[in-house]
Amino acid sequence: MDIQNLSIDTIRKSLIAKKFSALDLTKTYLARLKKIDPKIKAFITITDNLALKTATSLDQKIAAGKKIGKLAGSLMAIKDNFMTEGTRSTAGSQVLKDYIPPYSSTLYNKLLAEDSIPIGKTNTDAFTFGASTENSGFFITKNPWNLNLVPGGSSGGSAAALSANLCTFALGTDTGGSIRQPASLCSVTGIKPTYGRNSRFGITSMASSFDTPGAFAKTAADLALVSQVMAGVDCRDATSSLLPVPDYPKLLLQTKLKGLKIGLAHQYFADPINPAVKKAVQQSATVFEKQGAKLVDISLPNSRLALAVYYILVPCEISANMARFDGIRFGSSVKDTKDLLSHYLETRGKYMEDELKRRILIGTYALSAGYFDAYYMKAAKVRTLIKNEFINAYKKVDLILAPTSPTPAWPIGQKVDDPLQMYLADIYTCPVNVAGLPALALPCGFTADNLPVGFQLIGNYWTEDSLFSAGYQYQQLTDYHLSNPKL
Amino acid sequence: MSSLDLTTLRHTALLARIKLNSTEEEKFLPQLASVLDYVEILNQVDTSGVPPSFQAVSQKLTGRLDTVVSGLSQKQALASAPDSQDGYFKVKASIKK
Numbered sequence: 001m002d003i004q005n006l007s008i009d010t011i012r013k014s015l016i017a018k019k020f021s022a023l024d025l026t027k028t029y030l031a032r033l034k035k036i037d038p039k040i041k042a043f044i045t046i047t048d049n050l051a052l053k054t055a056t057s058l059d060q061k062i063a064a065g066k067k068i069g070k071l072a073g074s075l076m077a078i079k080d081n082f083m084t085e086g087t088r089s090t091a092g093s094q095v096l097k098d099y100i101p102p103y104s105s106t107l108y109n110k111l112l113a114e115d116s117i118p119i120g121k122t123n124t125d126a127f128t129f130g131a132s133t134e135n136s137g138f139f140i141t142k143n144p145w146n147l148n149l150v151p152g153g154s155s156g157g158s159a160a161a162l163s164a165n166l167c168t169f170a171l172g173t174d175t176g177g178s179i180r181q182p183a184s185l186c187s188v189t190g191i192k193p194t195y196g197r198n199s200r201f202g203i204t205s206m207a208s209s210f211d212t213p214g215a216f217a218k219t220a221a222d223l224a225l226v227s228q229v230m231a232g233v234d235c236r237d238a239t240s241s242l243l244p245v246p247d248y249p250k251l252l253l254q255t256k257l258k259g260l261k262i263g264l265a266h267q268y269f270a271d272p273i274n275p276a277v278k279k280a281v282q283q284s285a286t287v288f289e290k291q292g293a294k295l296v297d298i299s300l301p302n303s304r305l306a307l308a309v310y311y312i313l314v315p316c317e318i319s320a321n322m323a324r325f326d327g328i329r330f331g332s333s334v335k336d337t338k339d340l341l342s343h344y345l346e347t348r349g350k351y352m353e354d355e356l357k358r359r360i361l362i363g364t365y366a367l368s369a370g371y372f373d374a375y376y377m378k379a380a381k382v383r384t385l386i387k388n389e390f391i392n393a394y395k396k397v398d399l400i401l402a403p404t405s406p407t408p409a410w411p412i413g414q415k416v417d418d419p420l421q422m423y424l425a426d427i428y429t430c431p432v433n434v435a436g437l438p439a440l441a442l443p444c445g446f447t448a449d450n451l452p453v454g455f456q457l458i459g460n461y462w463t464e465d466s467l468f469s470a471g472y473q474y475q476q477l478t479d480y481h482l483s484n485p486k487l
Numbered sequence: 488m489s490s491l492d493l494t495t496l497r498h499t500a501l502l503a504r505i506k507l508n509s510t511e512e513e514k515f516l517p518q519l520a521s522v523l524d525y526v527e528i529l530n531q532v533d534t535s536g537v538p539p540s541f542q543a544v545s546q547k548l549t550g551r552l553d554t555v556v557s558g559l560s561q562k563q564a565l566a567s568a569p570d571s572q573d574g575y576f577k578v579k580a581s582i583k584k
Binding site: 235236237240242305311319323329330333335342343352361364378383420423433435 | 546
């Protein structure tokens, strides 16, 4: 059975037509995973027993003639910051290296309810703090297109697993670009929905006003299916939206490319962009133009401030959220300290990875007495300016097209000692998180060295349906998303 | 504005409840200073009269129905605790006798 580029719809229909069983399919994926994953190291935990058990009960359901879920038989890779009841959930950190949660995240439960099959938990920068997956407390994940390069991050394990065809779709979180950037570096499709579209319940918190769970798939059509299951209000997340969820898979042709106004902001095509990336992204705009879309020059000068806003507000929120990791109720803990204060200091000092410490320290500093107005309040005001600039742009255009990463994947080790250089990898993605907008990352070409390049379509608030529709039509006209790495 | 020196770093680390060794202090000090220097560009922006945004999207918070639902049992809640006794989380004494 060839599982490369097998779509969610094909799997479901094949199960119903009894072309193969869910158990056979799962065994095929697991065999491939065990052969390929030692090369790329995308998974922290492989849930083979759980996968086989879930597949068997799905087959029983089919045999009994019962209705099967929308994602029936699709193999799901789960970023390890999603809590999965009874299965170790580490968030990629030594702080939670042995943590088995007593509950599951809402999104994981929703996807299981539609009969998807969990194949494993994927690597991430510890607590998702990073842009290359090198900050993982476990090991480094490699880019399936070139094993000497990073897969991007923080959801690098999920992007690499999908790119290598070790799952049908994968879950990620995008706080500053952590879905879109690895999607582009690994040549898969990824969605960062509008903030509040998907529930955050049961996912480790990084920066609560930025964190956006989303997914990766091989195509915009598959992603529309998965996203429709994920989206919607959750009484356990007060910031999840009550707005109704459109039927994304049914709306894949609703956006008419003819006359569609696509904004291109010159600030997103300037230094530090790599020339090959610039060329491929500009060509993707031409694909839309040939179908009658109108390319409109827009200006987003405040976007250049987004990274600075991000690296104040996000560490501030991190410093508050990470306070819970004290090694008392759960998590790794240093024994035999002399008093409670030493327990906190030594436990956090010993188990937290460098990037956790750096960001907690920046946040603590920026929020400390005397600095609050200068850093936090100032950044929160500039955040308003960035949001307003996007809101005004959408009075003139329907979508904005931009690169996701200024460069293709870079060598492992190149940026790890220079956090600021690593932060700059998110320069085109983080403005979207600052504003809370939705964005879809799509593959759009390869460099001369055969490294994937991607772009993002940034939509107005709650317009995921238009993004999937435009992305679907783009993928009917191009075949970059169908290429697979040689492994 | 950035005034990160070793004394400030040590004070911040204590506030953050993180013990740093001397190697970490040496490594983090220039790294954190370069980030704090970078964010200085915000001071060039005139934000007078601009309201702050503490959330990404302005919307009403979602509530839940006021019904009783079961939560974690005491056993489940304590299952991951490194140390517990008589159904409680156990910590070092924080008050001196």
